Amino acid sequence: MTRSEALFTRAVECIPGGVNSPVRAFGAIGEPPRFIEKADGAYIYDADGNAYIDFIGSWGPMILGHNHPKVLESVLEAAKSGLSFGAATEREVIMAELICQIVPSIEMVRMVNSGTEAVMSAVRTARGYTGRNKIVKFMGCYHGHSDAMLVKAGSGVMAQGIPDSAGVPSGCTEDTLSAVYNDLESVEALFRAHPDEIAAVIVEPVGANMGVVPPKKGFLEGLRSLCTEYGALLIFDEVITGFRLALDGAQGYFGIRPDLTTFGKIIGGGMPVGAYGGRREIMSMVAPAGPVYQAGTLSGNPVAMAAGITQLTILKESPELYQKLNEIGDWFYSEIEKILEEAGAGCRVNHIGSLGCVFFTQEPVVNYASAKTADVGRYREYFKYMLNHGIYLAPAQFEAMFLSAAHTKADLENTLDVIQAYARKHK
Ligand code: KE4
Secondary structure: OOHHHHHHHHHHHHOHHHOOOHHHHOOOOOOOOOOEEEEEEOEEEEOOOOEEEEOOHHHOOOOOOEOOHHHHHHHHHHHHOOOOOOOOOHHHHHHHHHHHHHOOOOOEEEEEOOHHHHHHHHHHHHHHHHOOOEEEEEOOOOOOOOHHHOOOOOHHHHHOOOOOOOOOOHHHHOOEEEEOOOOHHHHHHHHHHOOOOEEEEEEOOOEOOOOOEOOOOOHHHHHHHHHHHHOOEEEEEOOOOOOOOOOOHHHHHHOOOOOEEEEOHHHHEOEOOEEEEEOHHHHOOEOOOOOEOOOOOOOOOHHHHHHHHHHHHHHHOOOHHHHHHHHHHHHHHHHHHHHHHHOOOOOEEEEEOOEEEEEOOOOOOOOHHHHOOOOHHHHHHHHHHHHHOOEEOOOOOOOOEEOOOOOOHHHHHHHHHHHHHHHHHOO
């Protein structure tokens, strides 16, 4: 028995499913998960000492690679002054000023502890500001696990085949309307049916929780005009795309100005951090400035802020990083597509910038329904082959691959060689 297997045997006795987040259990793969002991740069190392080139990067935070020396140093430095005070600190001001300076649509921002909290709070703020109740989300988009968002969600919900979730009373989701990603008509129909009731449309500006599904040309622009026309707020859930597609996220990359934005992952540098922000008149609704209540014991935690400030500062000071990362991503994912096409593997590779996904389907993947045509059994075999050859991918078809600044050309060429070998073997 490997140490990972032994740890998993113990874990399932005292942690639901043996993990603290479902996708980590390798449920879609059907074998015990790897327990990771350490990470550095583009590599992670499991409890049995196996090294892997890591294409998850903690599901997005590690855009600079694991264990960046400056991020680590700032965490250790901050920790020496105390871990948490439950009181205001300078670092929270620095972080808020940094986000407002980098993202033009954000005039005020509130720190929380996860993407889920950020989305839950942004939705509440949108409802408080508009006085309306309904929220439009897209099938296959995942916005964390707050009750109202667990409707046709993506990510783990999609992989586990849970249509929604147990324990969510219909009262919590009756105001959540589902639309089809990349289909503006499906959104317009909802606005026509509920002209004065929709508080907000929330969207992943790049779908990354049904696999990677980029927005069709005009889709985001269309959402922006529909929200403006009907007096609803446009919420960009940039928990994945924020500070990844560009320094100012997908909104900068596509040139769209949402009313509210949610963040997570990268802004914490690997520590538990989420945030939501937007126009001053909207964010001024949030307590204690306004009537929308939201709070958090560890929100703006000084050690987490130190990690996030350092990571964002490094990103801000290296604007060439994004061009390089996006160019390498374009080359890498196109090479994967070429290899699999030449082998007649019958796959589709969707990608944008450093995000990518291999879908085991011949259909173009543009929304939840087309993503669902993917053969998850073939994905499982592909994942296992890659894992056994030292490549750590998402253990589920409906997730993303994440490149970092730490992945070298050699790492990517090695990965392509393994994919080439896989393609030859599984013609
Ligand atoms: P967290 O609560 O997991 O920090 O963030 C929720 C969330 C919100 N919005 C988007 C667009 C997200 O992708 C996420 C979380 N992403 C998943 C990856 N598919 C986290 C991995 C996990 O659930 O373990």
